[in-house]
Amino acid sequence: MNKQKINIVDMTLRDGSHAVSHSFSPEQVEKVAGGLDKVGVSIIEVSHGDGIAGSSVNYGFSKYPEMDLIKSANKVVKNAKLGVLLIPGIGTIQDLEEAHRNGASVVRVATHVTEADVGIQHIEHAKKIGMTAVGFLMMSHMGSPEKILEQAKIFESAGADYINLADSAGYLTPDGVKERVSILKENLSLPVGFHSHNNLGLAVANSIAAVESGATYIDATCRGLGAGAGNTQNEVLCAVLNRMGYDTGVDFYGLMDVAEEIVEPIMQRPQVINTPSLMLGYAGVYSSFLLHTYKAAERFNLNPRDILVELGKRKMVGGQEDMIIDVAYSLSQQNK
Amino acid sequence: MNKQKINIVDMTLRDGSHAVSHSFSPEQVEKVAGGLDKVGVSIIEVSHGDGIAGSSVNYGFSKYPEMDLIKSANKVVKNAKLGVLLIPGIGTIQDLEEAHRNGASVVRVATHVTEADVGIQHIEHAKKIGMTAVGFLMMSHMGSPEKILEQAKIFESAGADYINLADSAGYLTPDGVKERVSILKENLSLPVGFHSHNNLGLAVANSIAAVESGATYIDATCRGLGAGAGNTQNEVLCAVLNRMGYDTGVDFYGLMDVAEEIVEPIMQRPQVINTPSLMLGYAGVYSSFLLHTYKAAERFNLNPRDILVELGKRKMVGGQEDMIIDVAYSLSQQNK
Numbered sequence: 001m002n003k004q005k006i007n008i009v010d011m012t013l014r015d016g017s018h019a020v021s022h023s024f025s026p027e028q029v030e031k032v033a034g035g036l037d038k039v040g041v042s043i044i045e046v047s048h049g050d051g052i053a054g055s056s057v058n059y060g061f062s063k064y065p066e067m068d069l070i071k072s073a074n075k076v077v078k079n080a081k082l083g084v085l086l087i088p089g090i091g092t093i094q095d096l097e098e099a100h101r102n103g104a105s106v107v108r109v110a111t112h113v114t115e116a117d118v119g120i121q122h123i124e125h126a127k128k129i130g131m132t133a134v135g136f137l138m139m140s141h142m143g144s145p146e147k148i149l150e151q152a153k154i155f156e157s158a159g160a161d162y163i164n165l166a167d168s169a170g171y172l173t174p175d176g177v178k179e180r181v182s183i184l185k186e187n188l189s190l191p192v193g194f195h196s197h198n199n200l201g202l203a204v205a206n207s208i209a210a211v212e213s214g215a216t217y218i219d220a221t222c223r224g225l226g227a228g229a230g231n232t233q234n235e236v237l238c239a240v241l242n243r244m245g246y247d248t249g250v251d252f253y254g255l256m257d258v259a260e261e262i263v264e265p266i267m268q269r270p271q272v273i274n275t276p277s278l279m280l281g282y283a284g285v286y287s288s289f290l291l292h293t294y295k296a297a298e299r300f301n302l303n304p305r306d307i308l309v310e311l312g313k314r315k316m317v318g319g320q321e322d323m324i325i326d327v328a329y330s331l332s333q334q335n336k
Numbered sequence: 337m338n339k340q341k342i343n344i345v346d347m348t349l350r351d352g353s354h355a356v357s358h359s360f361s362p363e364q365v366e367k368v369a370g371g372l373d374k375v376g377v378s379i380i381e382v383s384h385g386d387g388i389a390g391s392s393v394n395y396g397f398s399k400y401p402e403m404d405l406i407k408s409a410n411k412v413v414k415n416a417k418l419g420v421l422l423i424p425g426i427g428t429i430q431d432l433e434e435a436h437r438n439g440a441s442v443v444r445v446a447t448h449v450t451e452a453d454v455g456i457q458h459i460e461h462a463k464k465i466g467m468t469a470v471g472f473l474m475m476s477h478m479g480s481p482e483k484i485l486e487q488a489k490i491f492e493s494a495g496a497d498y499i500n501l502a503d504s505a506g507y508l509t510p511d512g513v514k515e516r517v518s519i520l521k522e523n524l525s526l527p528v529g530f531h532s533h534n535n536l537g538l539a540v541a542n543s544i545a546a547v548e549s550g551a552t553y554i555d556a557t558c559r560g561l562g563a564g565a566g567n568t569q570n571e572v573l574c575a576v577l578n579r580m581g582y583d584t585g586v587d588f589y590g591l592m593d594v595a596e597e598i599v600e601p602i603m604q605r606p607q608v609i610n611t612p613s614l615m616l617g618y619a620g621v622y623s624s625f626l627l628h629t630y631k632a633a634e635r636f637n638l639n640p641r642d643i644l645v646e647l648g649k650r651k652m653v654g655g656q657e658d659m660i661i662d663v664a665y666s667l668s669q670q671n672k
Binding site: 173174198200201202203204205208223224232233235236237239240242243244253256257259260264270271272273274275278279281282303305 | 509510534536537538539540541544559560568569571572573575576578579580589592593595596600606607608609610611614615617618639641
């Protein structure tokens with residue numbers, strides 16, 4: 001088989017932003033984006049961790065104005081495309097236009113895996129103003145392959161250039177990735193991308209499973225920088241893809257240097273798998289549930305891990321944090 | 337399919353010893369081994385990182401006498417078996433007898449993947465004194481599946497109770513694991529085990545690939561503690577095996593607590609994948625080559641990474657460090 005070209009989407013300056021409390025400075029962005037551009041990644045994503053306009057009391061304030069960060073990246077990005085993430089309800093079409101004026105040429109419109117319809121207008125608008133538009137389905141472990149295909153078709157009809165699946169909770173194992181990517185490759189003509197988290201130590205393996213199922217865009221971050229247990233470690237991913245004979249267009253030695261010399265010194269803590277991030281991946285729930293879960297566990301004298309597992313079983317999603325008390329209450333009744 | 341029981345071999349107190357410069361104290365061993373015993377791992381391995389009698393100028397001195405560590409573990413290990421690693425040429429039959437008198441009931445006799453014959457007498461002696469004896473093939477990426485089967489048969493003839501393959505350089509991808517484990521399962525009646533390193537971020541995935549190919553003993557360490565990029569992170573492995581429906585007999589919540597409350601405070605640095613460990617896994621060479629390679633690179637004005645890749649191609653093994661100069665010289669001639 002002639003192996004397909006794999007496009008590396010580096011999100012150090014977006015998902016990685018969670019791991020530095022959204023503190024990237026314009027100078028840091030210029031250095032990281034400049035380094036990534038030189039080594040040949042395809043897309044460099046720069047936004048608040050929760051997408052443009054994420055800076056808020058709910059999601060954490062950015063230390064520097066986000067549009068200044070996009071402008072900084074735009075000064076140095078010459079070969080790659082400069083991208084932003086947009087979560088409808090957090091970012092607006094006005095925010096998108098501003099990001100576009102500041103140099104972003106790609107937008108990934110991210111919705112919950114069952115709610116692609118809320119992103120239709122954003123995809124359509126992005127295409128109208130000449131951007132590359134990506135339909136991005138979060139928490140894809142909560143959707144069956146058939147559901148994911150249905151939702152991807154909504155994005156396709158809106159004009160999306162490719163579909164990106166995200167294992168936002170780091171819950172999936174390689175088999176689950178394969179069936180989700182494969183159904184899209186078999187039924188859509190659009191390229192497919194994949195985004196992993198490392199909560200179960202499977203981020204690289206899941207990325208490889210996606211590639212082997214036909215995905216041609218893979219999300220990653222230098223040193224795995226990212227929320228919770230972090231994302232796919234970009235330099236490790238490129239090492240494995242090199243070894244497997246895939247062309248990424250990335251200068252692997254140069255990428256290792258960007259990770260070690262530019263990104264590592266900015267990091268506030270090493271990216272490891274600890275008990276909370278492991279439990280989130282094991283249960284398949286959002287990290288925003290963690291604090292509320294610990295509180296409920298104390299109140300009802302429960303093991304917080306049992307609450308997380310039950311929340312995962314009930315497929316609770318971000319915004320349903322109030323259900324944690326209900327779940328804790330019913331578990332405490334069962335224990336009686 | 338009725339899923340086989342998976343035996344967890346915890347080597348926090350053996351391979352993990354590399355990551356703390358062989359400084360485990362009898363008190364620390366007692367706490368870690370006691371915790372591991374309670375949560376239900378099958379074998380607890382306690383030795384210098386390079387096996388019993390590894391404490392030396394070559395491999396690094398242990399801070400405390402190794403036999404005292406084995407005795408400490410033996411005081412608290414009630415359910416698991418207490419094991420040691422023995423590399424012929426480093427440890428001797430006398431060392432093994434002493435370890436056995438101090439409570440070790442399992443010995444894993446570790447040789448290079450093509451040199452099982454040097455371990456025959458150790459396996460035979462271990463069986464004679466009533467121990468469980470394991471044939472352990474290191475650097476298994478350097479052996480073809482057929483070669484590995486041939487070498488495993490040598491251990492089988494000597495009386496080994498099971499065969500353990502080790503991806504000592506963290507080089508293999510899941511396909512390489514599957515073909516190596518499968519050929520043993522198809523041609524031997526002995527159980528098979530697997531030992532991963534995380535240099536390519538694939539330790540958990542490779543362990544799962546081994547299990548799916550029929551391996552029933554998996555090596556792991558709490559928090560992934562180990563040489564270089566570390567080993568398979570035990571609590572993460574057990575999470576994934578739980579999720580996949582395998583019975584490990586391990587109390588997963590309890591194991592997370594051992595990792596977080598007992599092992600993490602002992603660690604000297606977090607277990608991450610950095611440039612040197614990534615390059616070792618990428619090239620497939622021993623970590624003992626690293627320092628010599630950097631020196632040779634400076635002398636011949638080469639990129640040390642190119643030297644490592646060439647060493648891997650030539651299948652250099654520990655003890656052949658003098659070849660590094662030859663390789664560097666020939667690379668420098670090619671560059672002219």
